[in-house]
Amino acid sequence: MEILLVILYAVGALVGFGAVIAIHEFGHFIIAKWADVKVFRFAIGFGPVLLRQRWGETEYALCALPFGGYVWMLGQEDGPEGDTKPATDVPIDPRSFLAKSGWWRMWIMLGGVLANLISSALLLLALAFWGMPLVPPVIGDVVPKVVGADGAAVTSPAAILGLRQGDRILAMNGERVRSFDDLHIGTLFHSGDPVQLEIERSGQRLVLPAAGSATVPLVYDRQKGGGTLGIVPADGSRVFTVDGELPAGGPSYGERILAVAGQPVVGLTGQQITARLMPFLGRDVTLTVARDGSPPRETTIRYAGADSRDGDSAVAGFPVRVRQVLPDSRCAGILFPGDLITAVDGSPVAGSYALTCRLRASLDAERDIVLKLRRGDEERTETVRGSWISGARILGLVLEEITTGHIPFLPEGLGGRPSGLTGTGVKSGDVLLAMEPQTGGFAITWGQGSIHRVPIDQALATALAARERPHLLSRIGRAVTGQVPLPPAALDRIRLGTVRVVTAPAAGVLPLTDDAGSPVDVSLDPAVAKVIPLLNPGDRVVALVPTADGFALEVVRDLTGIQRRLVPVAPVGTSISFRTETVPYQLSGPGEAFVMVGDAAQVMIVKTLLMIPRFFRPADQGGVDATKTLSGPVGIFRSLWIQLQFLGVESYLRLLAFIGLNLVLVNLLPIPITDGGQLMFLAVEQATGRPVVGWLRNLAMIAGLVLVIGLMAFTVGLDILRWTGLL
Structure with a gap:
């Protein structure tokens, strides 16, 4: 049944894509017939003909490649060669396209875009009166930091403005906002410009930033390829x-x-x-x-959480440690990096997700929260409260689970049951050498030994933490940056925490041995090389841990009793997740429906045209990354599929209308093989009184074809990379 539904949605997407093209070609066709031009073929698609049927003098065809279409008229293949003989010497059939006046030829060329424009406008108008399916401009989450053009983390405008979960954005820079799409387009066009928002929060209207406050510019987000506020749309309740x-x-x-x-x-x-x-x-x-x-x-x-594995770390019983206390947190000066949280309001807790869940009710109710802590060998109890940080009421702590390193205590598992670590045989004071999530649990390696902490400076800690994992050796047995991979034969022998330092490094090479005593040399990068003089031969570096004073390397010496087992994790229960959904927009009056249609046409035609120069600008000048924002036929097909499968027929029809409006712009661009290019040739002919010479027209057509094929290959390549998850 599921396979049949997938096929049905795919066919629906293909039919919709073909329908937009058919409407465009029908516009050319109907005006050509009106002008009494003989039409040989009306085709949807290019390439080999799959189906054909003749009615009257015209053959109607469906071709193999559904990426366009054409109307083949008399006169498109028998035009005069302007560079060899005058047009007056060539007999032209009165029903030929070339025999018609310049005005008729112009209207025939415009027929396709007019058909798309009219059909899209009528479809959008009908949807507006029915209830236009829109993603409400309601904030689901605030992203505190975004990745800027240079790769550095930048505080998001939303965080600076103090936006919160549940805020509804009514206007941006004076322009009305009806949907999240409006916000997306607005941020792309105003990247780098100061932003002013009108929002609704708990029934009150606010303007941000407030009068007299410093301006807040939109920032470039490298992951999105354009300007951003730093917000995530709200999920629906379905x-x-x-x-x-x-x-x-x-x-x-x-x-x-x-x-x-x-x-x-x-x-x-x-x-x-x-x-x-x-x-x-x-x-x-x-x-x-x-x-x-x-x-x-x-x-x-x-x-069981939003994902079926959210509670796994709580069932396994991994202790939770404070990695960072945010500056705006009320916990600053009360909690410190390295503190272990053992209980919340008297309930023992393990796993960072479970701890966050235990905090949630008290945070939402703005109640005091009693935390039981371990700081070194000292047990403490502290009372804290939440703060509004990055749009949500939170404690302002960055937490981490102890999945490698010293286990100072073993908390109870979820629901007060014995933890998976305890059931596997791990004891308080043991050292976790490695942890691998697997189906049905976690594969762990552990043993016993003496623990030593080697303090390191902030610069070195930052360099190490920036690696794929904050350890000297990754789990596949190469240096942190992996400049020179280990030989394949060594990979099975090297695991994080099972490698011993033999001697000090020489010439950037770290001599190691595995547990069998076989030598393995690993190339080092400068950050790792700085650490080695701090270690003794035989040390095993198992973790980079936060401390009240900064960071330290956690080192185990005299390791014995190494074991490797699977910590089984049984299902916690039922997980439930939500996703963004559309809501029928309620018109304030009949006139707003026409305004919405006009706004859609302006965005898809005018603003999209104005967007083109931004593809060639640098990020700090409002540029837009084409690789993140452009989409081709494959991407359009996939979007239609998703709309039909998950968001409903109304959203599918709305996207079809937008595709039709976009075709208006694409076909009016002055590229020789498009309608706009043909109109350009016609304008030259009307201005000069003679057609463009054949060799020049042919050269322009070839150049236009190369440009379109290149752009098509580029966008299709992007679509495929996105679909496969490689981009």
Whole structure:
């Protein structure tokens, strides 16, 4: 059944793409017929003909490559060669395209774009009155940092402005915002410019930044390829995935969650509903759910997080350590890097996700939170409160799980049950040498030995932490930067934490031995080479750990009793996730429908045209990265597929209308093989009184064909790389 649905959605996407092309070609065709031009063929696609049918004098064909189409008219193959003999010497059939006046030929050339423009406008108008499917401009999450053009982390405008989860953006720089698409287009066009937002928060309208405050410019986001606010759209309340334990009568795909434990959640975003569910991690919770148009019902599940593996680290029992305390946190001066959090409000906790879940209810209720800590050999109890940081109420702590290094204590597993580490035989004081997530649990290597911490400076800690993993040796047995991979035969013998330093490095090479005593030399980069003089022969570096004063290398000496086993992790319960969804837009009046159609045409035609020069500008001048923003036929086909499968027919039709408007622009560009190029030739002919000479026209056509094929290959390549996850 699922395969049939996939085929159905794929066919639907292909039919939609072909329909937009058919409408364009029909525009040429109908005006050509109106002008009494003889049409040999009306074709959808290019290449070999798959299906053909003749009605009257015209053959209607479906071709193999659905990336365009054409109308073959009399006169397009029998034109005069302007460089060999005058046009007046060539007899022209009165029904030839070339026999028609300049005005008729212009209208025939414009027929395709007019058909796309009219059909798209009518479709959008109908959708506007029906309820235009839009992603509401509601903030789901604030991204505190974005990657700038130079690769450095930059504070996002949203974080500076103080935007929060659930804020609805009403206007940006004076332009009305109806959807998240409006925000996306606006940020691309105003990258580097100061931004002013009008928002709605808890029923109140606010303007950010406030009057008299410093301006906040939009920043370039290298990952998105253009300007950004640093926000994520809100998820809807409709269930997208259900995984893990699947109880009979549990929530299913497409149902909406109306209440959590008897508390209504109607009107909340998916992120906010997830926050209401988080305190129930590993416990039973009753949900009220309903499918659109059906009566509500109640069901009980054991909540396992947004992903079925969210609670795995809590079941395994990995201790949680504070890696960083954010400057804006109320915990600053109370908690310090290196503190171990053992309990929240009296409940033992393991795993960073489980700890976050335990905090959630108190954070949302703005209550005091009692944390039990271990700081070195001292046990402490501290009372803290949350703060609004990066758009959410949080403690402002960066947490990490101890998956390698010294295990000072073993917390209870989820729900007060013995942890997986305890069941495997790990004891307090043991050293975890390696951890590998696997299906059904975690493969761990551990042993016993004396622990030593070697303090290092901030610069070196930053250099080491910037590696793929903050360890001297990665799990595949090469230096952190891996300048020279180890021989294949050595890979099976080298694992993080099982390699010993033999002597000090010479000429950038670290001599090592594995547990069998066989030598293995690893090339070092400068950051790693700086660390080696701090170590003794036989040391095993197992972790880079935060301390109250900075960072230290955690080193184990005299290691014995090395074991490797799988820590089994049973399913915690049922995981539920949400995704962005569209909502029918409510018109303020009939006139707004026409305004929305005009805005869509302006964005897809005028603003897209104005976007082209930005592809050639540097990032600091409002440039846009074409590799992140352009899409070709494959990408369009995939978008249609996704719209039809996940967002519904209305969203699918809206995208078809946008594709039609985009075809208006593409076909009006003055490229010789497009309608715009033909109009350019016609304009020259009308201005000079004679056609463009044949050799020049042919040269221009070849150049245009090369340009279009090159652009097509570029965009299709980008589409394929994105689809395969390589870009």
